[in-house]
Amino acid sequence: MAARLPGFGFSGKAGRTAAQPITYLMRIAVQRKDLISLAAGLVDQKTLPAEEMRRLTQELLADEAAGKEALQYGSTEGLAGLRQALLEHVCKLDGVAAEDLSVDAHNVVVGSGSQQLLYIVADILVEPGDIVITEWPSYFVYTAAITSLGASVRAVDMDQDGMQLDALEAVLAELRRHGELHRVKLLYTCDYHQNPTGITLSQPRRQGMLEIVRSYSRHGRICLVEDAAYRELSCEGVAPRSIKSFERDNAQVVLAQTFSKPFAPGLRAGYAILPDDLVEPVLNQKGNHDFGSSNFVQHLLLRAMRSGIYARHVAMLRQRYRQKRDAMLQALQQELGDFEPGKTFWTRPGGGLYVYLTLPEWMDTGREGPLFRAALAEGVTYVPGEYCYGPDPRRPVPKNHMRLTFGTVSEQAIFEGVARLARAIKKVSRSRARQVAAGVREAELP
Numbered sequence: 001m002a003a004r005l006p007g008f009g010f011s012g013k014a015g016r017t018a019a020q021p022i023t024y025l026m027r028i029a030v031q032r033k034d035l036i037s038l039a040a041g042l043v044d045q046k047t048l049p050a051e052e053m054r055r056l057t058q059e060l061l062a063d064e065a066a067g068k069e070a071l072q073y074g075s076t077e078g079l080a081g082l083r084q085a086l087l088e089h090v091c092k093l094d095g096v097a098a099e100d101l102s103v104d105a106h107n108v109v110v111g112s113g114s115q116q117l118l119y120i121v122a123d124i125l126v127e128p129g130d131i132v133i134t135e136w137p138s139y140f141v142y143t144a145a146i147t148s149l150g151a152s153v154r155a156v157d158m159d160q161d162g163m164q165l166d167a168l169e170a171v172l173a174e175l176r177r178h179g180e181l182h183r184v185k186l187l188y189t190c191d192y193h194q195n196p197t198g199i200t201l202s203q204p205r206r207q208g209m210l211e212i213v214r215s216y217s218r219h220g221r222i223c224l225v226e227d228a229a230y231r232e233l234s235c236e237g238v239a240p241r242s243i244k245s246f247e248r249d250n251a252q253v254v255l256a257q258t259f260s261k262p263f264a265p266g267l268r269a270g271y272a273i274l275p276d277d278l279v280e281p282v283l284n285q286k287g288n289h290d291f292g293s294s295n296f297v298q299h300l301l302l303r304a305m306r307s308g309i310y311a312r313h314v315a316m317l318r319q320r321y322r323q324k325r326d327a328m329l330q331a332l333q334q335e336l337g338d339f340e341p342g343k344t345f346w347t348r349p350g351g352g353l354y355v356y357l358t359l360p361e362w363m364d365t366g367r368e369g370p371l372f373r374a375a376l377a378e379g380v381t382y383v384p385g386e387y388c389y390g391p392d393p394r395r396p397v398p399k400n401h402m403r404l405t406f407g408t409v410s411e412q413a414i415f416e417g418v419a420r421l422a423r424a425i426k427k428v429s430r431s432r433a434r435q436v437a438a439g440v441r442e443a444e445l446p
């Protein structure tokens with residue numbers, strides 16, 4: 001018998017990187033077919049553009065030269081034509097000209113999902129001990145990435161208009177007072193139909209946020225990462241302009257967008273518009289990751305954009321998600337409209353995939369809490385709000401929220417799922433009321 005080998009010497013980063021909590025939620029959704037998952041942030045399966053992709057693939061491969069070019073390695077930054085098309089696309093969404101923002105196609109990088117670019121931007125700027133400012137709550141995959149890089153989060157409260165600017169200013173002023181401003185490398189905002197709350201940063205706050213970040217960047221430039229993953233899924237009114245579009249000198253805003261939510265996540269394609277100084281460092285890291293995202297997929301996406309397939313698909317999705325959003329809001333009103341009024345409420349997103357539900361403070365929505373168990377017994381899952389906070393060492397994590405998604409489930413399943421959830425909530429509430437009546441002390445209550 002060979003001698004038993006000692007364990008691997010894992011890196012500090014590996015030690016700081018935990019499994020994503022959502023993995024568990026996805027697994028039980030796959031295992032239990034009876035379960036309605038209001039947790040999984042997948043897009044609507046029925047809407048995925050399978051037929052369009054079949055046609056585009058056939059067309060591409062029917063042209064032998066074009067097909068072979070697409071099957072060859074591409075470049076690290078991405079297909080030139082696609083990057084130009086993406087720049088024009090973003091400028092059109094914002095109603096601005098690229099020159100006004102001091103950007104051209106060389107500032108556009110295509111990634112293997114926007115996640116890759118969000119990660120790389122953090123990776124090239126953040127060192128262990130640094131600070132990243134986020135909304136409170138925030139997108140848990142991003143805060144997990146920040147944690148794995150050894151940074152801590154300083155969170156800023158939100159209201160129905162997104163991150164509160166006076167609170168942001170207060171956080172930055174405090175960091176300056178304590179001599180910690182130089183450690184702040186990034187401000188991350190998911191500013192359209194935020195994951196997890198569905199809230200959009202209001203138009204008036206956009207320029208204000210940029211001005212604040214700029215005014216605290218005199219001694220060390222803070223990068224403002226604008227994660228606009230859900231931007232094109234607005235289903236009400238006109239979506240606000242990006243923060244990026246207010247920046248004339250392309251100095252500090254990274255705008256990240258994706259094909260995942262408005263088209264097809266299986267293609268794993270996203271893109272970012274980067275300040276000049278970040279282009280090369282990002283590409284150097286991306287070279288280490290994959291020296292270029294799928295060239296084949298990029299050729300297909302360019303055709304999807306040029307042919308109008310992409311634009312038509314987005315228009316269809318907006319309508320579809322609007323119906324589902326309406327179904328979820330109606331179901332919540334029906335099932336929970338009279339449950340502890342004032343203490344139970346939810347967001348009313350103008351698009352995206354998520355509604356954020358707040359319950360009375362005593363109601364623990366955590367995975368180990370009574371509500372999650374009761375919900376599983378009823379046959380429904382949600383994302384416990386506790387995953388979406390922090391890690392901000394200064395703040396206790398609130399336990400009484402949850403993220404609900406209307407992306408992947410049918411309207412019928414939305415109504416049934418919310419009904420199951422409401423039954424679970426009311427069951428936990430009745431059980432607590434019985435315990436209170438029986439004189440159980442506060443500290444021993446669930």
Ligand SMILES: Cc1ncc(COP(=O)(O)O)c(C=O)c1O
Pocket residue numbers: 041112113114115116139190195227229257258259260261265268269270
């Ligand atoms: C807020 C947010 N940003 C970024 C991403 C990453 O998306 P992708 O890598 O598919 O572009 C997601 C995915 O769910 C998201 O919710």
